[in-house]
Amino acid sequence: MTVRLLLISPPAGRALREARFDDGTPLAPADLTRAREAAPELPPYERLLTAPSARCRQTAGVFGRDAVEVPELAGLDAGRWRGRPLAEVSAAEPDAVAAWLSDPAAAPHGGESVRELCARVTGWLESAGGGRTLAVVEPEIVRALVLTALNAPGSAFWRIDVPPLTATELTGRAGRWNVRVGRAL
Template sequence: MTSRLVLVSPAIGPALREARFYDGSSSIDEAGAARARAAAGTLPDAARVVLSPGARCRETAEALRLRGGVAAELGPLDAGRWRGRTLAEVGSAEGEAVARWLADPDCAAPGGESVREVCARVGRWLESVPEGRTVAVVEPEVVRAAVVHALGLPAGAFWRLDVAPLTATELSGRAGRWNLRLGRPLGGE
């Protein structure tokens, strides 16, 4: 039997609009919640629902009328001491460090985790996905990491994958071989 995984990115909120390093507490805004409520019922039925631990994933799932458990291994990329700050703020203060972090998948934000580490963490989880359909409401970087792992892409491809808010990215496969259906808007065909 095939494993089917639908990765849903969270609805829009201030942190996404501001390109702010996620700190786990940022919420979706009313416009994002309204879009998610309008998309409720458009996802296929699933045997299980899992969530990234952050507030915006929980709020998006609630607006979509999904109930599931939190999976710590699906947490966002840990930005260390940059958490809560905008990319522009950090770039102004630590331009060279940000440039290294964006260019080298082995470079972690100070006190944080590297792209390669998040790809490995999410990849381990991905390989444990059981048969049947799973819906996961997860941070955009978790979607990127899952795609990098599933397709065997180099970790450097991570930042080249754009994940729009409130889209579904679908992976299906068995025995470690995954196929990809890219980011359809929820509520669309």
């Protein structure tokens, strides 16, 4: 059965604007307003899924129906870097940040590597049901699913930009995917 999966990245939120690792900070009222303004641009869907982060759950809530939270769609576990500004971590641990950004198997923060994240979401995608599904997920989940769909190497992970409130569509089935990226809502 063909899968139509529309991945929506949530509004930027405070952590992204401050260039720090997400720590679960909820969206500001202005971010929620942007999500409400984008909602009419969404195509019809049969299921609404959400990553467990606060900003994904809040964004999905704005879209009007009860969303099903999917643990496998959680954002990258940044371990001990969680909540810290990237500039601070880069100054304190330049070699660790360089390794994290260049080696998909590296997890110097004690959390999850890009390779582990990609394996997690690939497993989820292979078991995703058919029909039209809208999933509100963090940008790194969009990156990982695009890599999976294109059978691209993990080294391409940081080369994919996922702006806030954009849609990336995957259509197909396990082993054969088409990708449409970055449509603004």
